[in-house]
Amino acid sequence: MALARFWRLLTRIKPINNDTSDSPLKRCLNVFDLTSLGVGATVGAGLYVVTGQIARDVAGPAVVLSFFIAAVAAFLAGICY
16 A cells, blocks of 8 residues: 555656647656666766776776777777668
8 A cells, every 4th residue: 555655656747837838748757767867877977987997997008099999999880870
């Protein structure tokens, strides 16, 4: 009983009264959207931190060469699409 009420509270949607916009888009985010946004932000920030640590610890002075090799690999993967 309490779990069902908690789930309803967790997944409720607050209506937005915005009459000035003529957009047909629905303005609401559900639990999955918010969770995905949080996970994406965490992973994205982690990529920047890990890149700096790997460049410092592994590549050393050849960090420019390492980034160039990674850029070439990303470019080749990108042109596949």
